[in-house]
Amino acid sequence: MPDTDPVRVAALADIHAREGNEREIRDLFGQIGTEADVLVLAGDLTGRGQAAEAEILADIIRSQRLPVVGVLGNHDYESDQVDQVKTVLCDAGMHLLDDEPHEIHGVGFAGVKGFYGGFGSHVLAPFGEPLVKRFVHETIDEGLRLESGLHRLRSAHRVAVLHYAPIRETVVGEPEEIFPFLGSSRLEEPIDRFEATVAVHGHAHHGAPEGRTAHGVPVYNVAYPLLQTLTPERPYRILTLSAPDVAIKPESEQSRRTA
Numbered sequence: 136m137p138d139t140d141p142v143r144v145a146a147l148a149d150i151h152a153r154e155g156n157e158r159e160i161r162d163l164f165g166q167i168g169t170e171a172d173v174l175v176l177a178g179d180l181t182g183r184g185q186a187a188e189a190e191i192l193a194d195i196i197r198s199q200r201l202p203v204v205g206v207l208g209n210h211d212y213e214s215d216q217v218d219q220v221k222t223v224l225c226d227a228g229m230h231l232l233d234d235e236p237h238e239i240h241g242v243g244f245a246g247v248k249g250f251y252g253g254f255g256s257h258v259l260a261p262f263g264e265p266l267v268k269r270f271v272h273e274t275i276d277e278g279l280r281l282e283s284g285l286h287r288l289r290s291a292h293r294v295a296v297l298h299y300a301p302i303r304e305t306v307v308g309e310p311e312e313i314f315p316f317l318g319s320s321r322l323e324e325p326i327d328r329f330e331a332t333v334a335v336h337g338h339a340h341h342g343a344p345e346g347r348t349a350h351g352v353p354v355y356n357v358a359y360p361l362l363q364t365l366t367p368e369r370p371y372r373i374l375t376l377s378a379p380d381v382a383i384k385p386e387s388e389q390s391r392r393t394a
């Protein structure tokens with residue numbers, strides 16, 4: 136496509152492919168294919184992280200035309216088959232961002248699964264037991280890997296892709312007791328420092344559809360169960376990224392409907 140054409144990025148998370156929902160996902164991808172140039176999948180691609188479930192998604196990816204990029208989610212680790220899951224998806228042509236950022240049609244994508252630990256002044260600190268320190272360092276490491284990916288991109292637009300939420304605003308709607316398990320502000324820092332154009336995430340199936348980082352970067356929760364509830368006829372987010380310096384045209388019909 137010509138460099139001057141806007142790039143339409145479809146974003147979606149938490150499709151949880153498994154026996155029983157193949158037709159639903161296939162139809163969904165077919166609909167997205169009529170509206171987008173790229174598909175971003177923000178984790179929880181499978182139901183329980185089984186290679187056989189990844190095969191279901193891989194077949195669907197192979198049968199459609201869109202380039203697919205994304206990250207894994209916590210569910211994709213459940214069955215200890217994460218290497219097989221990655222191999223199956225990569226063989227189908229999906230570009231996993233955990234290892235390296237990727238550019239499509241002049242738009243850069245950097246991503247990690249992320250991890251949790253809470254938000255703002257209540258973020259978990261690396262203090263006390265070694266286990267707590269390891270836990271916090273896992274989140275810090277994920278943030279550093281996202282930072283490295285964003286840093287390596289030279290494109291005008293940089294899309295940050297996460298499974299866990301980088302801000303509190305987009306998990307509101309979930310029980311407040313589990314907010315610390317849905318994401319971490321430590322993931323917000325690289326998005327702001329490297330001035331990402333936009334960030335997308337999933338995991339908070341009952342959160343809120345959009346928010347902003349401290350520096351004003353738009354953040355979209357694209358969890359499929361959430362968007363099915365809010366916009367059932369269009370349960371995904373389309374971001375239109377225009378060259379060279381227009382940010383995004385996000386306030387689509389979806390935003391107005393959820394206001």
Ligand SMILES: [Fe+2]
Pocket residue numbers: 149179208210338340
């Ligand atoms: Fe999920």
Ligand SMILES: [Fe+2]
Pocket residue numbers: 179208209210298337338339
């Ligand atoms: Fe998840």
